[in-house]
Amino acid sequence: MVELDQKRKVAFVRPVAKKQQQSVDHVTGDKIPRSFVFARGKLPGPLKQLQTDLRKLMLPYTALKLKEKKRNNLKDFLNVAGPMGVTHFLMLSKTETAPYLRVARTPQGPTLTFKIHEYSLAVDVVRSQLRPRCPKDLFKNSPLIVLSGFGTGEQHLKLTTIMFQNIFPAIDINTVKLSSCQRIVLLNYDKEKKLIDFRHYSIRLQPVGVSRRIRKFVQNHQVPDLRSLQDVSDFVTKAGYGSESEADDEAATVSLPSDLGRVNRASTKSAVKLQEIGPRMTLQLIKIEEGLCSGGVIFSEYGNEGEKKKQETQEEEKQESEDMKEE
Template sequence: MVIHLGTALENNTITQLVRDTRNMMQPHTAIRLRERKSNKLKDFVVMAGPLGITYLMIFSQNEKTGSTHLRLSSMPRGPTISFKILEYSLCKDISRIQRNPKSISASSHEFVNPPLLVINGFTNPKDASPEEKLVVTMFQNMFPPISPLNTKVGTIRRVLLLNKDKETGLIELRHYVIDTKLVDVSRNVKKLINVKSHLNKKLPNLSKAKDVADIILDPYAQAGFTSDSEVEDDSIVEVNENDNSTILTKPIDNEDDAAEAGQSLKRKKAVKLTEIGPRMKLQLIKIEDGVCDGKILYHAQFKKTKAEMHKLEEQHALKRKAKDLRKKEQAANVAKKTEKKALKKQRREARKKAGEENVSDTSDDSDSDEDVEMEDYSADEDIHDMSANEDDEKLFDEE
C-alpha cells in the first residue's frame, strides 16, 4: 500500500509521485486509493491485516524544512526503514527529456506482472553491514521471487533498478520498460510485422522493388538494413518464436528438426530498456524496530554510547510493560461488558416470555367485548412497559 499523509497531501507534486509509485508497484497494490486529511497512520496499520497488506510505503513532508521522506514498513510488526528523498523525477518529467518516449497507461499489458528487481552496487551479503542486509532483504521481499526454470520470459515486461553509489552510499531507484525487436530480418519485413499489431502505422513503400525476394531474402535491399548495427551484441538474445517461456540452449539445424522436437524456431531479438519513471535518489536515515516507532536500530546521523543504549533499552522495556498492562485492562473491561450484555439479553427474553403467557391466559378467559377491550388495553400497557424498559437499557448500554 502506497500512501502519503500530513503536509504531503497538500503538495500536488508529491501526490503525483505517489501515483507514479503505485503504477510502478503494480499489480500488487491499490492504484485508486484515496487518503483523507482526517486519516492517521494508525488507520492504515489497523486495516492492513484484514486486507492482507504486507508492506507500507509512506511518503511524508516535513513542515519546517520541506524535505520529503519515504518510509518502508513491514506489516504488522516492523521494522521500518526511513529514507530521505534527495531528488526525484516524475514520469512526465522523464518523458519530456526523451527523444522517443514510451507512452503507456496504467492499464497496459506491461503492468499485468510485477517488475524484475535488479540490485547493483551493494556489498556481498556475507561481508555487508546489518543495515545494508536489511535494506536489500526488504526490497527483495516486496516482489515475488523468480525461478529461472519456471518463470516465463514473456511475462517480464518491466525492470526496477536499485543502484547504490559506493562512495556516497546513496541509492538510486529507476523504473524501465522492456522492448524487444527482431534483428534477423530486414526493416521492411519488420514494418509489415508491426503493421499487423499496430494498425495506425503505414505500410512500407514497395513500389521500387521488382521482386518480393529482394525484400525478404536480401536484408540490404531497398534500405532494408538490419538492426544489427543499431544495437549492441550483448543485448541480442535467442528466444522461441511462439513460446517466450524459455531461452533456447540446444541448437536446431532446420525446420524439420524443430517440428520433430516439438519446439519452435529460435529468433534473434534485441532487448532495449526505456525509462518510464519515476526516478528517486534515496539516502538511508534510520531503521526502527516497530511500525514507524519503537527502538532505533540504526541512525546515520547520531550514534549512542553503550551506556546511552542501555538506558534507552530500559525505557523501551518500561514502555512495553505499560503497554501490556493497558492491553490486559482493556481485555478485562471488554469481558465485563460482554457479561453484562449477556445478562441483559437473558432478562429481556425472560420478560418477553412472561408477557406472552399473561396475554394468552387473559385471552382464553375473556368472553365479553368489554373484557376483550380490557385485554387489548392491558396488552398495550405491557408492550409500553417493555419498550420503556428496552429504551432504558439502550441508554444504559450507550453510557
C-alpha cells in the first residue's frame, strides 16, 4: 500500500499559457509565412553565426531558438513544420568548395539552391560603422522586401522573385502603419555576373531642415548645457550641427501622411535613411528543383556540360550524408 500511495503522488504543474502568434493577416486575409532556419551537416563557427543572423533577420515569424540535434533529418523538420504553420525552410550547408543556402517551400517545394560566394556577419557590419543603430523594437515587425534587376523575363528569375516575395508577409500600402516599416531586405541581381547582392537595412526618417542638436533635444527630453554659450541661438547654429545637407536631396525625401514619433510630423518632409545592419551575402543561383530538395531539375546553372559540373552541384548532399554517418 505504501508503494501504491507513493506512485499516486504526482506533482501537479499548471501549464503556462503562451501567447499565440496570429496565423492570418487581419488586413490582407493572407496566411502569414513562417520559416525555419537550420543547418544540414556540420557548419564551421562563422557559418553558425550566419545561421543566427538569418534567424534574427526572419523575425518575428521564425523559430529564433530552434533546437537542432545531430540525428535530425529533413523529414523531422517537415513533421514539425505542419502543426506549427511553417511555410519555408532556409538551410545552410558547407562543402569542401563553398557554403550553400537552400530556400524551400514546404511541404512540396520548389527548392532554390544558392552558392554563397561571399558573406559578412551582422557583427562585422556593425563594427565597421561609426554610429551603429539598433532600436529595441527593430525586429518587432517583418522587413519589407525589394527586388531589383530580376525583371529579365527568364523563368528561373521569375521563380526566384516569387519565392523571396512569399517568404515575408504581404503588406497593404493603403493600411500599413509607418511605424511598422523599420527594416528592409534588398536583393539586387547583376545580369552580367549572374550574382545576387543580399543586403539588410534599418529604416529611419529624419526631418529635413532641422539641426541634429534640436532633433536630439526633442527626442531625448534632455535639458541642453548652455553654460558656454552667449545666446540660445548659438545652440542651434553652432558649427558642425547645422541642418545636414545630405538629407535635403529631393529624391530621398517623403511627405508623411501621419505623425511618426516626436520629430517627424504629418505633411512635413522627412529624409529616408538606410543603415545596413547585416548580414550581407553574395549569392549565385545554382539549381531549382521541383520538390523539397528532390524531384526534377527545373533550372541548372551548369546545364548539360557533363558529369564534372553535375558532380559539383551534388557534392553538398554527399557531404551531408557522410556527416550524418560520422555523428
